[in-house]
Amino acid sequence: MNVPRWAKTPHTKRVPVRASLRQKILEVCDRKISEKGPAVGVSFYAFFANRNDDPELLMEAAEWWIRTHRLDHFEKAAKIRTMIEDMDLG
Template identity: 60%
Template sequence: MNKEIKSKIIEVCDAKIAAKGENVGLSFYAFFKNKNDNPKLLMEVAQWWILENKLDHFEKAVKIKEMVKSLN
């Protein structure tokens, strides 16, 4: 994943955690607008989420944030 989407994921996770607490869950769709204006990036994140990490549809924001922070 590129630097911009990693930053966006961390930003969204931080906002969700701040608003709803440490147990808040989210899906990979949370990082994108309702209008699919970048399908290639959406598929890249979906592949990382579903195929590479075998994550459930909803995962804890804290977990996702830490996973993204650990990426090179």
């Protein structure tokens, strides 16, 4: 099996995110890539409105982004999309 480079780092765990968050991440990444090209960056805040209407989901995204994968504030949307696509749904 061909394992992506990001999955080989020692801090990376394959922690699933809920289906609704997974879908939202894919939609936002697709839209950003379509609008601005494959080099566009995103932060986990891009997946949420400018209000804190679902703090548990926001914390789940932050946990996945920051603690689990130790990603930088901005990452390439294509990288995030690949990470989410490669993830087991549990």
